Amino acid sequence: MSNSEQPDKIHLPRTSESEPIKKIRHTTSHVMAMAVQKLFPKAQVTIGPWIENGFYYDFDSPEPFTEKDLKAIKKEMVRIINRKLPVTREEVSREEAQRRIEAIAEPYKLEILNDIETEPITIYHVGDQWWDLCAGPHVDNTADLNPEAIELESVAGAYWRGDETKAQLQRIYGTAWETPEQLAEYKRRKEEALRRDHRKLGRELGLFIFADPVGPGLPLWTPKGTVLRSLLEDFLKQEQIKRGYLPVVTPHISRVDLFKISGHWQKYKEDMFPMMAESEEDKANEIGFVMKPMNCPFHIQIYKSELRSYRELPMRLAEFGTVYRYEQSGELGGLTRVRGFTVDDSHLFVTPEQLDAEFLSVVDLTLTVFKSLQLKNFRVRLSFRDPTSDKYIGSDESWDKAEGAIRRAVETLGMNYFEGIGEAAFYGPKLDFIFQDALDREWQLGTVQIDYNLPERFELEYVAEDGTRKRPVMIHRAPFGSLDRLIGILIEEYAGDFPLWLSPVQIRLLPVTEEQMAFTQRVATQMRSVGIRVEVDASGERLGKMIRNAEKQKIPVMAVVGAKEVEAEALSIRTRASGELGSVPVAEVTEKIKDAIAHFGNF
Ligand SMILES: [Zn+2]
Numbered sequence: 001m002s003n004s005e006q007p008d009k010i011h012l013p014r015t016s017e018s019e020p021i022k023k024i025r026h027t028t029s030h031v032m033a034m035a036v037q038k039l040f041p042k043a044q045v046t047i048g049p050w051i052e053n054g055f056y057y058d059f060d061s062p063e064p065f066t067e068k069d070l071k072a073i074k075k076e077m078v079r080i081i082n083r084k085l086p087v088t089r090e091e092v093s094r095e096e097a098q099r100r101i102e103a104i105a106e107p108y109k110l111e112i113l114n115d116i117e118t119e120p121i122t123i124y125h126v127g128d129q130w131w132d133l134c135a136g137p138h139v140d141n142t143a144d145l146n147p148e149a150i151e152l153e154s155v156a157g158a159y160w161r162g163d164e165t166k167a168q169l170q171r172i173y174g175t176a177w178e179t180p181e182q183l184a185e186y187k188r189r190k191e192e193a194l195r196r197d198h199r200k201l202g203r204e205l206g207l208f209i210f211a212d213p214v215g216p217g218l219p220l221w222t223p224k225g226t227v228l229r230s231l232l233e234d235f236l237k238q239e240q241i242k243r244g245y246l247p248v249v250t251p252h253i254s255r256v257d258l259f260k261i262s263g264h265w266q267k268y269k270e271d272m273f274p275m276m277a278e279s280e281e282d283k284a285n286e287i288g289f290v291m292k293p294m295n296c297p298f299h300i301q302i303y304k305s306e307l308r309s310y311r312e313l314p315m316r317l318a319e320f321g322t323v324y325r326y327e328q329s330g331e332l333g334g335l336t337r338v339r340g341f342t343v344d345d346s347h348l349f350v351t352p353e354q355l356d357a358e359f360l361s362v363v364d365l366t367l368t369v370f371k372s373l374q375l376k377n378f379r380v381r382l383s384f385r386d387p388t389s390d391k392y393i394g395s396d397e398s399w400d401k402a403e404g405a406i407r408r409a410v411e412t413l414g415m416n417y418f419e420g421i422g423e424a425a426f427y428g429p430k431l432d433f434i435f436q437d438a439l440d441r442e443w444q445l446g447t448v449q450i451d452y453n454l455p456e457r458f459e460l461e462y463v464a465e466d467g468t469r470k471r472p473v474m475i476h477r478a479p480f481g482s483l484d485r486l487i488g489i490l491i492e493e494y495a496g497d498f499p500l501w502l503s504p505v506q507i508r509l510l511p512v513t514e515e516q517m518a519f520t521q522r523v524a525t526q527m528r529s530v531g532i533r534v535e536v537d538a539s540g541e542r543l544g545k546m547i548r549n550a551e552k553q554k555i556p557v558m559a560v561v562g563a564k565e566v567e568a569e570a571l572s573i574r575t576r577a578s579g580e581l582g583s584v585p586v587a588e589v590t591e592k593i594k595d596a597i598a599h600f601g602n603f
């Protein structure tokens with residue numbers, strides 16, 4: 001809940017929040033373009049924005065840039081910086097801008113100029129020999145840039161305007177920081193991110209794959225990955241049973257009408273897979289079936305199937321529901337952005353009086369989940385309405401109540417929170433759990449939302465104690481958010497080293513020779529019978545090789561079985577968490593593993 005203490009940690013400014021770093025990156029991109037045009041006079045500049053961690057510039061150049069070229073360009077950049085050139089802003093009329101562009105014969109600039117709607121046109125000069133159209137901002141002098149905090153990283157192909165029918169350009173990516181220490185820290189994190197990359201580790205550890213004929217954004221879960229998914233599901237299901245949740249299962253498709261009532265069709269049609277219609281006529285009349293983008297309307301139908309009494313509330317319907325979103329293929333990446341994913345979804349139907357207590361218990365469940373997953377570094381955002389806006393539905397009174405319930409819950413639990421005014425959904429406020437990973441990147445995990453809209457749209461009711469019909473309030477909640485995305489985040493957070501209880505294989509037995517095989521198999525059978533996930537390495541490889549293979553697979557416990565071990569009914573243990581532990585009796589190993597599983601700990 002609190003930020004872990006790392007006193008000597010270097011803070012890297014984020015582009016989105018820091019003006020100085022934007023100026024540095026923007027100016028560095030101009031300096032790079034200037035250097036490129038000095039060394040490659042035929043190269044034409046197109047666009048060059050700052051981005052997270054750096055900048056890029058796209059060039060139209062007859063020869064592709066090589067690694068060697070990048071070195072030469074960097075050298076030239078240092079020369080430009082050392083000349084301490086002033087960076088100056090000039091405002092000119094559209095005609096004047098056009099005249100100057102024609103004078104240097106740069107057709108891309110002309111296209112860019114035509115896209116600028118406002119006047120005057122701003123031009124930024126670096127010294128008096130080079131300029132570009134730009135809105136800024138920049139530093140005042142190239143001397144404000146530190147050559148030792150700048151690096152050119154890579155070259156990639158890009159198309160003018162991102163359109164593959166247009167000219168093929170070359171994009172040079174660079175990174176720029178305030179100090180060399182920040183650059184070093186950025187490089188360290190980049191390397192670490194590569195080491196932790198869940199797409200790479202997911203394949204190496206045999207957890208999931210993507211297959212071209214299946215399509216992008218559609219992961220296939222292999223046996224080990226499926227074990228992992230089931231463990232997470234079972235764990236949450238157990239917690240939910242303790243808290244009175246009721247499991248349900250609903251279909252993956254429905255009539256489009258369901259989503260017309262909910263309003264999703266009108267609002268999120270573009271993000272849904274296209275409707276399946278039986279005929280052209282049906283299609284024109286919007287009659288057909290859709291893949292579900294959300295589970296809520298299905299759970300609502302179950303609620304609505306009978307007249308409910310206040311005695312049945314709160315009713316907590318829960319489902320691991322797989323939903324489908326028609327994401328752009330260019331936006332798909334590993335497990336963090338997919339087209340089909342499973343939500344640990346639940347919808348709670350409560351009376352207005354029950355809202356406080358139910359909200360608190362949902363947050364408490366979410367915290368239990370994070371604790372068991374060893375996710376400590378997160379904060380929560382209270383996403384409230386903007387009182388000056390009129391885009392929200394529902395009375396001020398119900399909003400005040402709902403926001404009050406959220407605030408009281410986080411205060412009761414003593415959580416680290418901040419308020420996001422204007423971040424609420426139009427139908428109700430929510431609480432978002434934002435997790436910060438080992439590399440300071442932020443990920444949204446679970447959310448808890450209070451909803452007055454869907455009960456209204458679906459005309460939900462319950463019979464109150466006084467016999468009148470009343471409208472329940474809904475809480476949508478998903479502690480994991482998406483199971484698929486959560487696994488992606490966990491792989492990176494643990495760097496593939498899953499805690500014992502979540503490891504698809506918990507212990508691997510390594511018999512030194514064929515002579516120990518019978519004993520090894522017997523131990524494996526015993527362990528399996530008490531629920532331990534055990535594997536025997538029957539490859540017949542040399543011990544060193546078997547150990548290396550188990551290490552590569554990041555198996556938490558390795559047990560070497562030699563003649564001495566068979567004699568002593570023991571295993572020679574080596575764990576990823578604690579290293580070599582020497583010879584331990586088989587019974588003790590079994591107990592220790594069971595204990596670690598029960599406490600979400602390690603051996
Ligand atoms: Zn600029």
Ligand SMILES: [Zn+2]
Nearest residue numbers: 295296347476
């Ligand atoms: Zn929902």
